[in-house]
Amino acid sequence: MFWHLYLPIAGSSINILLIFFLGILVGLLSGIFGVGGGFLMTPLLIMIGIPPTVAAASDSNQIVGASTSGTLAHYRLGNVDFKMGLLLLIGGVAGGTVGVQIIKILRELGNADFLINITYVLMLGFVGTYMFLESLQAIRKKKAAQEPPVAKESRYARLVGKLPWQTNFDTSGIRLSVLMPLGLGVFVGILAAIMGVGGGFIMVPVMVYLLRMPMHVVVGTSLFQILFTCVNVTIMQAHSNHTVDFVLALILLLGSTLGAQFGAKISKRLGGEQLKILLASIVLLVMVKMLLSLLLTPDIMVAYKGGH
Amino acid sequence: MLKKTAVFLALFFCFFVGWPLFSPAGGIKARLIPEAVDIGTFFNGTKVYVSGDVSRDSEVVVRLSGMRQDVALKKKGKVLGLLWMNLGSVTIHDVPSMYLVSISKDLGAIAKKQPNKWEELGFGFAALEKEINTSSPPAEREAIFKEFLKLKKSEGLYAIETGSISYTEENSGGKSFEAVLEIPPRLTPGKYTVETVAVKDGSVTASTTAELQVKQVGFPAFVSSLAFKHGALYGLLATIIAIVAGLLMGVIFKGEKGAH
Numbered sequence: 233m234f235w236h237l238y239l240p241i242a243g244s245s246i247n248i249l250l251i252f253f254l255g256i257l258v259g260l261l262s263g264i265f266g267v268g269g270g271f272l273m274t275p276l277l278i279m280i281g282i283p284p285t286v287a288a289a290s291d292s293n294q295i296v297g298a299s300t301s302g303t304l305a306h307y308r309l310g311n312v313d314f315k316m317g318l319l320l321l322i323g324g325v326a327g328g329t330v331g332v333q334i335i336k337i338l339r340e341l342g343n344a345d346f347l348i349n350i351t352y353v354l355m356l357g358f359v360g361t362y363m364f365l366e367s368l369q370a371i372r373k374k375k376a377a378q379e380p381p382v383a384k385e386s387r388y389a390r391l392v393g394k395l396p397w398q399t400n401f402d403t404s405g406i407r408l409s410v411l412m413p414l415g416l417g418v419f420v421g422i423l424a425a426i427m428g429v430g431g432g433f434i435m436v437p438v439m440v441y442l443l444r445m446p447m448h449v450v451v452g453t454s455l456f457q458i459l460f461t462c463v464n465v466t467i468m469q470a471h472s473n474h475t476v477d478f479v480l481a482l483i484l485l486l487g488s489t490l491g492a493q494f495g496a497k498i499s500k501r502l503g504g505e506q507l508k509i510l511l512a513s514i515v516l517l518v519m520v521k522m523l524l525s526l527l528l529t530p531d532i533m534v535a536y537k538g539g540h
Numbered sequence: 541m542l543k544k545t546a547v548f549l550a551l552f553f554c555f556f557v558g559w560p561l562f563s564p565a566g567g568i569k570a571r572l573i574p575e576a577v578d579i580g581t582f583f584n585g586t587k588v589y590v591s592g593d594v595s596r597d598s599e600v601v602v603r604l605s606g607m608r609q610d611v612a613l614k615k616k617g618k619v620l621g622l623l624w625m626n627l628g629s630v631t632i633h634d635v636p637s638m639y640l641v642s643i644s645k646d647l648g649a650i651a652k653k654q655p656n657k658w659e660e661l662g663f664g665f666a667a668l669e670k671e672i673n674t675s676s677p678p679a680e681r682e683a684i685f686k687e688f689l690k691l692k693k694s695e696g697l698y699a700i701e702t703g704s705i706s707y708t709e710e711n712s713g714g715k716s717f718e719a720v721l722e723i724p725p726r727l728t729p730g731k732y733t734v735e736t737v738a739v740k741d742g743s744v745t746a747s748t749t750a751e752l753q754v755k756q757v758g759f760p761a762f763v764s765s766l767a768f769k770h771g772a773l774y775g776l777l778a779t780i781i782a783i784v785a786g787l788l789m790g791v792i793f794k795g796e797k798g799a800h
Binding site for chain 2: 236237238239240241243244245281293294296297298299300301302303304305308345346349463466467468469470471472474476478479481482485486489490492493525526527528529530531532533534535536537
């Protein structure tokens with residue numbers, strides 16, 4: 233009796249321990265990789281019987297806590313680039329607004345679900361495969377010979393170097409145009425809004441490969457950025473859809489804030505390449521799971537319509 | 541004083557001696573325990589007992605049904621002949637949110653052997669299907685209802701529980717029954733109806749209806765009312781608590797680190 237709590241918004245009851253451990257798991261991921269973990273948590277919650285809309289909204293409430301905890305831990309380790317984070321955030325908010333409008337138009341056209349699912353699988357597949365191969369190569373190179381990194385300037389680097397408003401990002405130790413984080417923020421914001429996720433797992437590769445930030449700073453900065461995105465989402469969902477179940481979020485939160493602290497410590501110990509390979513594997517795993525759910529014949533041919 | 545004693549004796553007689561004599565022949569009486577369900581913080585489903593008396597040669601069927609409402613569903617279909625997606629939607633009109641039917645083992649056996657006879661009574665799923673309308677073309681209706689039924693059954697909201705009624709023989713030609721309704725945790729507040737009927741020779745001979753009130757109390761009630769009446773404030777509080785929890789955990793961990 234004691235181990236079950238009734239969730240007033242989800243309208244069902246859950247096992248406290250189960251939810252607490254789910255929280256720890258996702259908190260760990262969050263602290264290690266700098267992702268919100270929504271792409272993992274939301275499907276897990278739906279699997280144990282929480283309505284999809286409530287699962288997504290309550291999860292974003294939980295991420296607020298986990299990313300606060302994680303940001304603080306990474307800040308102490310000197311891993312948060314606030315300047316970069318703020319610029320990405322501004323871009324992200326603008327992109328999110330555009331993305332919501334795009335989704336509205338798609339829904340009216342009637343093929344939204346199809347496009348969302350395809351975008352999901354393709355993005356996860358592309359990001360996961362690229363990261364995985366790239367990190368594997370890097371690790372092999374390091375083992376094979378201690379050859380110095382090739383200082384050849386790629387076309388991409390030259391193009392980026394030509395952009396106006398170049399400025400120093402001290403924490404990351406790079407020099408970039410302000411337009412870069414702003415523009416990429418918009419890009420991730422649009423994708424995240426379309427896919428209905430926080431966008432951490434797109435943001436991390438973008439920071440690593442397109443902004444060329446060091447992996448450890450990427451994790452802390454991503455968490456800082458996710459914190460604000462999820463505060464915004466939580467309040468909006470609570471206000472307009474009434475889908476945030478605070479009881480559910482609170483139990484998840486207790487687990488995830490704890491997990492995030494451990495995660496940050498583990499993250500510091502692992503090498504950048506190892507981090508990337510691990511994250512890539514998780515992303516690919518989720519992609520395969522999504523693909524399977526698209527390919528296998530569902531048990532029940534109808535589902536409750538989300539939203540109100 | 542004497543009058544009071546007389547009333548007491550009369551009541552006593554009716555209750556403990558006379559009751560079985562009244563009910564069996566024509567009517568049926570049923571008592572719900574509890575008469576209302578409160579959803580509190582630790583609610584995890586519950587049992588509702590329906591008991592009463594009926595003539596010895598009758599069977600009892602108890603049906604609990606939730607409020608009737610329209611349900612919007614997404615239909616799954618294949619895209620490009622390969623990928624399963626939500627394709628279009630369908631609305632099922634006026635279906636009960638919950639539908640639990642309690643029958644005895646014997647009646648369950650009859651229902652299995654002679655499904656037509658059972659459905660004629662009007663308490664099975666086929667009977668329910670006849671009552672409802674869907675927004676889909678008639679050709680699809682049957683398939684949609686079948687899938688809807690699967691969905692509801694998987695949530696524990698629709699069930700025919702065979703063997704959940706037991707009888708005890710009484711001397712006076714009647715018997716007592718007790719039905720146990722398993723109320724699942726996925727329960728929404730509102731009014732539920734409990735119908736108890738006596739069945740003899742394949743037709744309903746008596747019936748009675750009671751109401752089961754379900755409401756949220758305590759903490760869940762507080763959270764719900766805040767979430768629905770003051771959404772923005774609720775969201776703001778939820779984020780603030782989340783941030784404070786995150787900071788707090790950070791501070792606790794820093795303290796630990798310092799001790800090493």
